[in-house]
Each structure stands twice: as structure tokens, then as C-alpha cells.
Amino acid sequence: DTAVSQTPKYLVTQMGNDKSIKCEQNLGHDTMYWYKQDSKKFLKIMFSYNNKELIINETVPNRFSPKSPDKAHLNLHINSLELGDSAVYFCASSQERPPNTGELFFGEGSRLTVL
């Protein structure tokens, strides 16, 4: 039973399109995250929600909009996709807020390719 699951795993789309990535965790955690991993493997946090409340909102273009319908789900919607949005997007969850005494549980990633 997958703890943090993301769909789709691969996404290839054209510039200018709008796409969504979904994430669900069955660990009962209160906090969820979206991270972006670029081609050099560098990981950068984008957003974090705690019990459906936005608690981290890094400097990302407002074309990116997270949505948390409940604490087990955190979706990422991207409008007007650009070439630079090509990356692997990881969803993660943690029991604690902040996460500095706990661990993050990551999904397997969603590889987005914008042509």
C-alpha cells in the first residue's frame, strides 16, 4: 500500500497548456509539501499545507496553484506551462509541523516535460 502516491508519473505536454498533478497520502499526516527537482537534482520547496492551511509559499510564479481539499490530498495545478517548468515534482508529507524533528515521506515523483 503506497504511503504517498502521485499521479501521473509522467506528463508530456505543449507550452501554454494547463496541467494538474495529484497527490494523496494514507499516513494520517497533517502536513504536505510540493518540491521541484531540476535537471541538476537540486530540490526546492514550493508549497506546504498543514491541515488544509497554506504555511509555506515560496517564490514561485503564480501560474502554480496548490489546492488541498482535505489533509490527505494536495494537488498542484500549473497554468500556461513554460519550457522551464520541465522538472520532477515531488509530493511529500510529515506528521509534525515544523518537520525539523521528523522525517518527510516522499512520493515517487511526477516527471513533467514541456515541449
Added chain:
Amino acid sequence: AQSVTQLDSHVSVSEGTPVLLRCNYSSSYSPSLFWYVQHPNKGLQLLLKYTSAATLVKGINGFEAEFKKSETSFHLTKPSAHMSDAAEYFCVVSALPNDYKLSFGAGTTVTVRA
């Protein structure tokens, strides 16, 4: 501000030999430190963490790391590498009490030669 530097972008070892991955951190507060591993096409998995208890931390798969405050280091070691250890390794720091963010290092790619 907090930051972490992984001193080697790539480490290559022979199977059965020791592995050393180096990590230095910078922090104004007492840090919590982590090592994560990412196997190809997989998410990150926690190997071990230091949160101000024992300075020598043991993790999964035979890995351990030692927190050295005087050297601001948190190096990861394993006595004997296995082929399955080939992966990307990330050193991570969290320092401010009210900072929800983790700072990730740039990663070290480990290859294991048969």
C-alpha cells in the same frame, strides 16, 4: 540563515570498500540534520537524522553519520559498500525553531563498481 554544502558531487567506490560522503552545514541555531537517499526514478527516503541527541547516529542499511559541531560537519559513512547503495544522497539541514523549511544540499551521486 542556514545552508548545507556537500563537498563531493560524485563518489565512486568498489563493492565491499568503505563509503564516505561529506557534508558541511552553516547555521545560527542548533541544527537538525538529515541524510536522504534517492534511488533512480524513486522518491527520497530518510537514511538517518540528528536532532541533538547522540552525536553518532545510526541509520538504515548500515549507514551512520557523526555530528561534529566544532567542524560544522555531518559526514555519512558505511563500512562496506553494496551494489544497491548506488544512488543520489542528500544532506539536509533545518535550523530555525520556527522555520518549516528544510535546506537541501546539491546531492552526491554514488556509483559502486563490481
